[in-house]
Amino acid sequence: MRKKGRKLTNHLTYVLLTVNMMIWGLNTVAIKVLVEHFPPLTMQSMRIFFAGCLVSSILYLRREWKPMALRDWKWIFGAMIFGVVGHHSFLATGLSLTTATNGAIILALVPLTTTLLSFLLLKDRLTWLRSVGIALGFTGVALVVLNGGESLQQSATGDLYMFGAMFSQALSFIFIKKATDTLDAKQVTAVMFSIGSFCIFLLSLLLHPAEAGALADGSPGVWAILLSSAVIATGLGHMFYNSAIPRLGTGQTAIFINLTPFFALVGAVIFLGESMVWTQAAGFLFIVAGVFLGTGALDHKRPSIESGAWKSSRKGTDI
Template sequence: MKLKSYLLLTVCIFFWGSNFVFGAILVKQFSPMLLSAIRLSFTSLFLIGYVLLSRSSFRLHLSDWKLLIPLGLIGTLANQTAFFTGMKTVDGTTASLIMSLAPITTVILAWLFLREPLTKRVAVGAVLAVLGVYCVVGVGKPFRITPGMWLIFIAMLTFAASIIMMRRLTERINPFSATMYSTIIGCAMQIIAATFVEPVSAISHAPLWAWFLAIATALLMQGVCGLLWNREIKEIGASQAAIFLNLQPFVAMLVGFVLLGTPVTWPQIGGSVLIIFGVMVATELLPRRGEHFLAKPSGEEKISS
């Protein structure tokens, strides 16, 4: 049932939107690559423990490794390194704005590589949501491109690419196995890269609360939410799932207000409503009024390559 998938994706986005705030806190206590390696290590242990307890296993074929290795390299190593390095100099709301480009990027990639239709409803919903994102984090603020913003842009691009690769991978193996193997491979790559780039001894200076926060966010946001997300991509498709990513700036704004006292403006509130409306349009959660404009297009109306 699609409604169940939408609810689970919304839960994932709530925790991932919080990750912008928690990530900004954690990069002040850990170096970026070591932080990523720590979180991925605990995520991998969580997934391996689940396999042992459930006694479920899946044998990989050579063709699966052709997607798993690039997925670990692009979707984990490049994505996590770019994200946490960028978060050292970019605030959470700006990072969430850049990451909100992922839905449009994913829709285009899904159209190009997965032949998923680019429907009128999805296109209208995406445009509305992006306008809402601009209201949330862009109205009344000066904008200039910094190196940190470029890194967050790379994180967005690699995340969108990983959605496409995961969608293709779950056509051959179950979502849990795809999540587990890609996480473990990416974790191994991240640990190797971190030990060469950053001094491992630096982690001993981090306070106990930072360790607890890093482990908790790894298990919940990367472990549980990553598993749910990849499972629902298989159910509803990459392009529709990616539309939910537009909710991240709204969540980042809300969590920032609650935890850090970041002020909330009326343009941000209006933009948040527009984001939610855009997601509802794209995912067909709105009533069927205006059917002549927002209904699913016929075969002739679909944009084909």
């Protein structure tokens, strides 16, 4: 009976993880809507601030805060600079200049880039199969970015920002892996969000001082999207993802992250009316194939070896 109950619990967790990935995918669409109504950096600072307040409050009520040593702060600072300030600043700015479709496809490179960085910085194993996967993935992005003269002129800068968002997030996984060796992932996330949101706000004041008060002009509907993105997708979404790891294991949980770009693409077509040309579809297929090869998802003969992307993904970083 106990084994049967555990099996049912796992099945429910699979369903809820799929729903969570759908929410994370649609969050890309939500941010695309928000940057059309709010200044990108100011909006991101508020969105991340609300998420940080939520996670911090839950940790405080559960009395799960742990004292942090100087070594912990070193890794958290790096994770905050790349995973919050860099990733979210590039993300919002990029989505203000390019389509959510292009953004979602470029962000699908995160697992492959993390694998490559883990090989370069952490000396993780990189087999020839994973090398082929990485090459396929970046070929796919080239197809997406170079999808036509008009699109190239209109969105090349936005695509470059999205590539910066993707690379920053992948690099932050290296620091998060180090920080969570001694701290709970939820506490790392709370500190990153709380301090990082303040840094983004200062950056927005420095670069666009006249836009600081623009949030007051948002309609109730747009504010509802912002709060939902902060609380549901960023705050609660990562809390649930973290809780699924001890139930399913690192590898099984991280596989679900590969569903996020798919839901983002579907959401962009349904809610934003964006279309997908054949080069974008081909590029997405190249990236999907590259992710399965490059992250070791097909490496059944060595199940104990996890890719850098999978190791990092279990830390519950932001999408």
